[in-house]
Amino acid sequence: MSLGSPDDAGTPTDPTGVPPTDRRKLALACVCLAIPVVALLGVPSYAREDPSIGGIPFFFWYQFLWVFLCSGLTWTAYLLTRSARRGGRR
Amino acid sequence: MTGPLVDRPLAQVTDSSVNTTALVVLVALFLVVTVLGFLASRWRRAESLDSLDEWGLGGRKFGTWVTWFLLGGDLYTAYTFVAVPAAMFSLGAVAGFFAVPYTIILYPIIFLFMARLWSVSHRHGYVTTADFVRGRYDDRHLSLAVSVTGFVATMPYIALQLVGIQAVLEVAGVGGGDNIIAQDAPLLIAFAVLAAYTYSSGLRAPAIIAFVKDALIYVVIIVAVIYLPSQVGGWDDIFGAAQDKMATPNPDTGAPTGSFIPGDGQMWAYATLGLGSAMALFMYPHSVTASLSSGSRDTIRRNAAILPAYSFVLGLLALLGWVAIAAGTDVTGLDGEKNPQLVVPQLFEDFFPDWFVGVAFAAIAIGALVPAAIMSIAAANTFSRNIYKEWLKKDATPQQEAKVSKLMSLVVKAFALVFVLTLDKQNAINFQLLGGIWILQTFPAIVFSLYTRWFHRKALLGGWAVGMVYGTVEAYQVSSAATDHFGGSLAEIPGLGDMGYIAITAFSLNLVVTVLLTLLLHALQVPNGRDATTAGDYYADAGDPRVDSDLAAADPLAVEPDLPGGRDGGDAGTAR
Numbered sequence: 294m295s296l297g298s299p300d301d302a303g304t305p306t307d308p309t310g311v312p313p314t315d316r317r318k319l320a321l322a323c324v325c326l327a328i329p330v331v332a333l334l335g336v337p338s339y340a341r342e343d344p345s346i347g348g349i350p351f352f353f354w355y356q357f358l359w360v361f362l363c364s365g366l367t368w369t370a371y372l373l374t375r376s377a378r379r380g381g382r383r
Numbered sequence: 384m385t386g387p388l389v390d391r392p393l394a395q396v397t398d399s400s401v402n403t404t405a406l407v408v409l410v411a412l413f414l415v416v417t418v419l420g421f422l423a424s425r426w427r428r429a430e431s432l433d434s435l436d437e438w439g440l441g442g443r444k445f446g447t448w449v450t451w452f453l454l455g456g457d458l459y460t461a462y463t464f465v466a467v468p469a470a471m472f473s474l475g476a477v478a479g480f481f482a483v484p485y486t487i488i489l490y491p492i493i494f495l496f497m498a499r500l501w502s503v504s505h506r507h508g509y510v511t512t513a514d515f516v517r518g519r520y521d522d523r524h525l526s527l528a529v530s531v532t533g534f535v536a537t538m539p540y541i542a543l544q545l546v547g548i549q550a551v552l553e554v555a556g557v558g559g560g561d562n563i564i565a566q567d568a569p570l571l572i573a574f575a576v577l578a579a580y581t582y583s584s585g586l587r588a589p590a591i592i593a594f595v596k597d598a599l600i601y602v603v604i605i606v607a608v609i610y611l612p613s614q615v616g617g618w619d620d621i622f623g624a625a626q627d628k629m630a631t632p633n634p635d636t637g638a639p640t641g642s643f644i645p646g647d648g649q650m651w652a653y654a655t656l657g658l659g660s661a662m663a664l665f666m667y668p669h670s671v672t673a674s675l676s677s678g679s680r681d682t683i684r685r686n687a688a689i690l691p692a693y694s695f696v697l698g699l700l701a702l703l704g705w706v707a708i709a710a711g712t713d714v715t716g717l718d719g720e721k722n723p724q725l726v727v728p729q730l731f732e733d734f735f736p737d738w739f740v741g742v743a744f745a746a747i748a749i750g751a752l753v754p755a756a757i758m759s760i761a762a763a764n765t766f767s768r769n770i771y772k773e774w775l776k777k778d779a780t781p782q783q784e785a786k787v788s789k790l791m792s793l794v795v796k797a798f799a800l801v802f803v804l805t806l807d808k809q810n811a812i813n814f815q816l817l818g819g820i821w822i823l824q825t826f827p828a829i830v831f832s833l834y835t836r837w838f839h840r841k842a843l844l845g846g847w848a849v850g851m852v853y854g855t856v857e858a859y860q861v862s863s864a865a866t867d868h869f870g871g872s873l874a875e876i877p878g879l880g881d882m883g884y885i886a887i888t889a890f891s892l893n894l895v896v897t898v899l900l901t902l903l904l905h906a907l908q909v910p911n912g913r914d915a916t917t918a919g920d921y922y923a924d925a926g927d928p929r930v931d932s933d934l935a936a937a938d939p940l941a942v943e944p945d946l947p948g949g950r951d952g953g954d955a956g957t958a959r
Contacts, residue, residue, distance in 0.1 A: 359487050
């Protein structure tokens with residue numbers, strides 16, 4: 294049922310079993326994950342009424358918007374971590 | 384709390400008569416999920432359900448979509464669906480809408496550590512977080528602290544699922560009243576049925592039922608959010624009515640009723656409630672159980688990207704609490720007292736045709752069954768693995784473990800039922816509040832240990848103890864209009880002056896104590912236990928063989944397939 298996760302026989306090269314890793318991509322993935330956390334914990338940056346959209350104050354629609362942004366950033370982080378562990382292993 | 388002070392354009396008379404059509408629909412849908420629950424044991428059938436891997440984790444092979452429904456059904460509980468709009472309705476955004484940032488920042492956090500927990504658990508056959516801590520430090524006491532905290536925090540959570548069912552039944556016109564037997568019979572029947580199919584099908588039952596629950600929830604909420612605002616004058620009027628109500632002084636205290644948008648002095652409260660709840664959620668055994676039942680390391684990461692769909696629905700649901708303010712919903716219960724937890728069921732009964740009310744009620748009632756089943760399984764696994772096997776019967780076979788788990792799942796549910804029926808409901812809410820504070824204190828031992836063994840096991844235990852005591856005392860001292868103690872989750876943050884979530888303050892203290900004790904113990908060269916895991920274990924994926932450890936699968940007599948489902952290569956067995 295999983296979406297085509299390659300369970301192929303990638304053999305770890307490191308004797309400890311840690312797969313080879315592109316650290317820059319991993320760091321970039323961490324940035325993607327940190328953005329929504331920082332944005333939403335900075336409450337004073339969005340605790341206001343204006344501009345409202347269709348009668349919905351900024352405070353509310355802005356947080357709804359982050360549902361989608363966070364989802365997109367998390368998916369980006371997922372793709373980055375996959376690509377960071379090269380060789381198609383994970 | 385104060386009554387609605389806004390105009391009531393559509394004020395409804397609460398009628399206490401039985402809504403027959405709604406009840407028939409509710410019962411019909413309940414029967415459907417009951418049949419599904421029993422049939423679930425045949426789904427992806429295992430040779431035997433007599434092991435925790437099969438009964439308690441559904442074979443550890445759920446794919447992305449099954450996991451999505453299962454985790455969604457597990458995390459977004461009926462109590463959440465009742466309590467969040469109730470908090471919006473009576474206290475406003477800080478008390479209620481924090482659920483939205485909470486369930487957003489949750490996913491980056493679990494993206495980071497859950498894949499590591501999945502891998503190491505897959506490799507060593509861990510079923511609970513306490514199993515992992517045991518393997519990481521070879522420390523029975525730290526493992527016991529983690530398991531007891533998880534167990535105790537989960538119990539009131541199960542009890543609160545009953546509160547969700549009760550709210551629905553009360554608005555539908557059954558329950559309440561004087562006759563104790565008639566009052567509680569529907570709840571007893573519902574729970575007996577739940578207990579029976581959980582016992583026979585294990586985690587497969589809630590996994591199947593979650594499909595029905597989540598589909599119903601999505602339909603009901605989306606219909607409500609599209610239809611209701613136009614009936615009460617549009618979003619402008621809804622937010623206007625909410626703003627008026629929240630600004631109105633409470634006659635008892637003279638302070639405003641609640642918060643419309645977090646103001647000065649409420650920023651920390653809003654942020655710490657979101658952060659603390661997000662960090663705590665995946666420390667609960669039921670979240671871990673649902674995560675470990677997934678079939679591969681990436682399943683959980685893909686889910687971190689698609690689970691926020693539920694957060695969107697939760698946000699809409701929160702706003703229904705304010706739609707109810709504009710609609711002038713009357714939350715007087717059958718006992719004549721005002722009960723904000725009736726707000727969403729009552730709102731539906733006031734505005735929708737009876738058959739749709741039945742669907743909505745079924746969504747909430749079935750929504751209680753899924754998490755209640757998973758929580759009881761998770762609590763039972765924790766008991767059998769980390770208390771029964773670790774302390775009472777060390778040579779227990781996997782079959783015996785599974786049997787204890789099955790029986791324990793019944794005991795846990797019976798306890799929850801007694802809890803709700805005999806004690807004041809407020810007790811369950813108090814303990815749930817405390818549970819959230821307590822469970823966060825296991826975060827360092829679990830999450831930090833996934834990355835490093837720098838922290839000393841005794842220091843983690845010490846930090847945990849300090850956090851537990853501090854959090855409990857602080858929560859005890861919070862008074863509100865309704866209760867003298869356990870009146871809320873917020874207390875003044877020492878040194879800052881603003882209010883904040885007690886769990887985060889306790890966690891910070893926990894962390895300071897853990898670091899200081901670690902430095903001390905390392906300086907004294909106190910041994911830090913033996914580590915059963917290796918660096919590579921934290922990257923293992925489906926298909927990698929399981930290693931024998933002193934915990935799971937240690938019994939040579941157990942004819943346990945190395946990993947169920949046949950996804951492993953033939954090289955299963957002892958890796959080193």
